[in-house]
Amino acid sequence: MSRYFAPGNAAEAAELLRTTPGARVVAGGTDLVVAARGGKHPLPEVLVALHRVPELARVRETEAGIILGALTTHTWVERSGLVRSRWSALADAAAMIGSPATRSTGTIGGNLMNASPAMDLGSPLLVLDATVELRRTGGTRALTVAELLAGPGRTTAAPDELLSSVRIPAPVPGTGSAYIRLEHRRAMEIAIVGAAAALRFDSRGEIVAARLALTAAAPVCLRVPAAEAGLLGRRLDAEALAAAGRAAVAAVRPISDVRASADYRRAMTAVVVARALTLAARRAAAGSSVPGPDHPPTATGSVQ
Amino acid sequence: MTGTTSVLGQRFVRRDGPEKVTGEARYTADLAFTGLLHAKFVYAGRAHARIVAIDTTEAARMPGVHAVLTQADAPLVRYGMFVKDRTLFAHEVVRFEAEIVAAVAADTPERAAAAAAAVRVEYEDLPAVLDVDAALSPAAPVLHPDWLDYRTQDGVLRAPNDCGHMTSVKGDVDAGFAEAELQLTETYCSDMAHAVPIEPHAVVAQWQGEKVTIWTTSQVPFPARAGVAETLQIPQSNVRIVVPHLGGGFGGKCDFHFEAHVALLARATRRPVRLVFSRREEFLATDKVRHAARIELTTGVKRDGTITARRARLLLDSGAYCGDALFATEIGLMMVAGPYRVPNLYAEVHTVYTNRTPAGSVRAPGGPQTCWAVEQHTDELARLVGLDPLEFRRRNLVRAGDTGQTGQRFVSSSAQRCLDRAAELAGWPGTDLAEGEALGVAVGWWFSLSVPSGAYLKLNPDGTGTIITGAQENGSGSVMGLALLAAEELGMRPEAFSILYQDTDAGPFDIGSAGSQTTFNNGRAVMEAAREVREKLLALAAERLEIHQRDLELVDGSVRVKGAPTRSIPLAEIAAGAQLIGSGSGTPPPLPEHDLTGCGGRLGYSAFAAPSFFCHIARVRVDRETGVVSVPEVVAVHEFGRVLNPLGAQGQVEGGVIQSVGMALLEGSQYDGGHQLNPGLLGYKLVTAPDAPTVTVDFLDDAVDQGGPHGAKAVGEPPVVGTPAAIGNAIAAATGTRVRALPMNAERVWTALHRPSAGAVTAGGEA
């Protein structure tokens, strides 16, 4: 007999997770309910709906960065001038998830906890050094996004832990970031492969900080330390792009599925890496901001 | 001419529009019934197997379950439009993954699904045949071991695993090749694709006494009625098919199938029973997909570009059953020469059984794949002789007086004018193109299906009218547009007509919304019915006005004396006191003269009646690094004879072009073993609003009236035929590489560019 709870605060939600075996949280339902309807897996027997927990929807901006409550919607992220200018890669990714309906109901917490290897927010959060706060009755702990993601559909959160917020540190001035996704259509897509990059240059145009991460190229979204290290101290020329691409290709473990073959994904990894780095560099040079339009710059036919 | 202003060619708001924009329009799944039960099918879930045993006892005992039926509960009738090769439920053998093995009726959809899952079926797997090559190999298992015992329509030629083959022969093909200075052989392959109406199939059946009423999402109510009567072995008069608003069909709701299963469940339970497909079932079980095809072409040309001969072989994957697949085969055969002068031709087509989802008549069956292959081949021929693609086509396109591949004489041909107009609109050869962009062209032809149809028309006492037709509105607006033709005859406004349609107890027989035939045939029937009413009106008015009939005209809802507009009687005044009823059937125009000497098999489309022509030019942008193709614009120039409803015709062309952009770049079923891998709208991708190109539409006239109402020709299907071909040629122009598989998705384009050995170009060469 399935049960449903709609707690009014986070403590109550955490307590329900602790005391009710089989309980799972649902936020917008854009992963959980859709997967159930698509026949992937049935809905959990006990649903703890979070939409009435205002503290999980709160966004706080501090000197140190921004804290996005787990219920922050993709629409909010996409429309936030602040996120677009400071954490552009995240805004890029939020703007290309699903449809307007998916974005207005889907949340950052849900996207992370669903832990799809193809999640668009994964690689941007990795390059932006985001951490998550997990809350359980009696305490909280912080994890990096890399520590959270354990495998396809799996996280390191315990069954009684609730993802309460995502903290993204303020970027060092001069940092530019970008997310590029390869897709078959301009909307309603899952990444074939995606890459996020964050770069900062010194006054001579040499890279002093580099982050690179990939979506849909391995069982989890992952950073590519070898590529990052190789970029330091050099200009972002064709050779640097190619080297980063080679390092990324060496790091990926793509699958063959209905969207693409592993061979194609591997080859495309180098392409999206180069394009993400190039756009991040352009933004770094321009003082870090996503260009005007509401729509992601990374659509089919415009990935270049 | 009956009025001062013609309503034909004017903008017109369809009568069913307001209820559709407000959400009031009821579709089959929206209907409510007292005591309704819910149906669920049990599917095979495997490609090919012998049924050892079916145990329904546990399912039948479950709470809320009213019936569990199998073939043992249905008459053992083999049915099929061309080849009677299937039964309602699997009989002894299952031949594709979504073959229906059993059906459940229960009081909730959840209980029906639970009971369906509890039906135990024991199978013995048989070797599966998964593509046309495997099926035609002499060692292949015969998928229908009793095929020789199946009854067929006249003229169907078959072989083991081939449910219909035919040949089209013209001239002397060996002599033609001897005359050629160059020749080119190529092979093109297309994936299976789906119709994908946004409304999934739904059926409700309810018995009262001996009679069953079936509300269904059918494009073809009368054939569906015949199918139910045949498989349940009851008279057609005991079957009433009603189609509420239909949420699109595109051929996927043609033929007949699930109505009978639901009727059986309703009869067994004596309750109304409803079936509603999920989207997954829509992909797996609809069994009316666009054929996967392999198309082999060899053409001989002279150095000046003159085509001297062609050999063609088409293999269409029909899946597990024949269904209405021979439409696709027959039409595909008629597309291999294209709208070109091919003096010497030998073409053969085969409709091949495999253990896949059965194929059928998706919008323009056999058209887009064949046109795509032929038009890629045409561009390659142009390249071979060093001519611009337009110039090569100009030298070979059919003209008035030429004969087509079956000897059909063209009384007119707008092919050349379509080409010239499209080139002008598209700015060929594209001097202002951006980097990575190119144009591609395709020319083609299509037919107007000439079949019987019927309509009644009556005037109401207030001077409005009602049309009662057997024709089926699938959403295109063709039935709504019948009001224009009635209004034109009677000097009325089209808005003054209500239309009673898609009810087999009301309208005369009609083949349904298939073959783009509604306006072409039912339009003539409505005009004939309206003329009968008109004669009656004029006779009555002549008496009242004491003037000869020939001095009267029907204008603005009244009968008036020519030249004396003040002497008039409103129609309402006459209609209130008289029975003004008309009926019409409209004589189908005959096929053009043709010559089938040497041809073989059932050639259902031995000539194209009232042929129409088109030219599409696509502008594409190719990202060479990723293979991603976008299509900013498609120019579509069609000659449809006279365009009666321009807004409706534009809608058909725009919608058809976008559908076929999907076919060109995105849409195709992938298989693993006998299982579709992408039976959903995320894996099987339709074009979305952000992807859709701008479609520039233009219409040309035909100076010759070829028998349609006011010279109109078929509109619905031709728009999907040419765009994949134009896009393919544009990709080749942009990349210098040809993609020989449809859809030409990003990975295939990238593979052609970066792994050329994987999809080697079959080179042309000296003859």
Place this chain on the structure above:
Amino acid sequence: MRYPLNVTVNGLRASADVEPHRSLLSVLREEIGLTGPKEGCDDSECGACMVLLDGEPVNACSYLALQTDGRAVTTVEGVAPADGLHPIQRELLAAGGVQCGFCTPGIVMSAKALLDRNPDCDEDDVRHALAGNLCRCTGYQKIIAAVLRAARQPEHGPADRP
């Protein structure tokens, strides 16, 4: 187990007892009697079920009904003023943006969500606002033109808000 649901639909209070797994779409169609929102797919891909939840577009097929408790839902039935049609509806008719009509309710709702927020929209905005609404008949062109024309009219304000 069933739970009480109290939701405002098109300005009217509605209540039902529903199971946790029930979708908003099934409750709207089967309990509340509104068949304007349609079921066209299994997984939020087609948009035929689009409704507004507190003014934002939502795929009703994949939203848990109980999560709308205490909130306001607008369906296509709640869009037109009592004396006529909403400009989006009127322009869809005039432009020929309606063929089979099955996607139309969802299109109307996505378009309304856009115009309520951004009446100053351009063609690209309209295309992206409709990204989650598949139409197989029209090719979108006439729908996009209709929404742009509706946006240019002063009266497209929300009809469902008191």
